[in-house]
Amino acid sequence: AMDIWRKMVRAQGGDPDAPLPKAREVHHVLSKESGTISSMHALKVGVAAWRLGAGRSRQGEKVQSGAGVEIHKKPGEKIQAGEPLFTLHTDEPERFERALDSISDAVAISKDGSIATHLPLVVDRIS
Structure with missing residues (x-):
């Protein structure tokens, strides 16, 4: 895969x-408790990355290459x-608060x- 990427x-x-x-x-988010990671909400993590500057909300906005x-x-x-x-990670520390909200x-x-039960990787096929 790395050769193809290169x-x-x-x-x-x-x-x-x-x-x-x-x-x-950079800002480290530390665990408040001990245990086993039972689930992770990907959308909330993605929204946090977007709020840090890793994505755009409209065409023409600048993306921070090192944000995420x-x-x-x-x-x-x-x-x-x-x-x-x-x-x-972000270039603008004022972005941390909104990212932390997410x-x-x-x-x-x-x-x-215990680990949360997840939906199957493929839910349905569209042809």
Whole structure:
């Protein structure tokens, strides 16, 4: 997969070895409790990334190349209180508050190790 990605970048005139941009500001979101990650709400994480500057709400808006959400744990993994769940990246620290509004309840932690039941990966086929 990496070889194909490198070919695509070169075909578009890019340098696959160029360093990726980094955001100037980071904020760590720590777990408030210990347990097992039972579920993660992808839309809430995506909205947080958008609010950090990783996406546009209308045509012509600038996207921050280094903005986004780094996810440190996934469903099924154990976590301790105080461990990082997410790291938020942006060039504009005033964006953190709205991103935190979205991501603050994006993860459910169970004490008994249970994992939430999810919908199947493919719900239906359209032909």
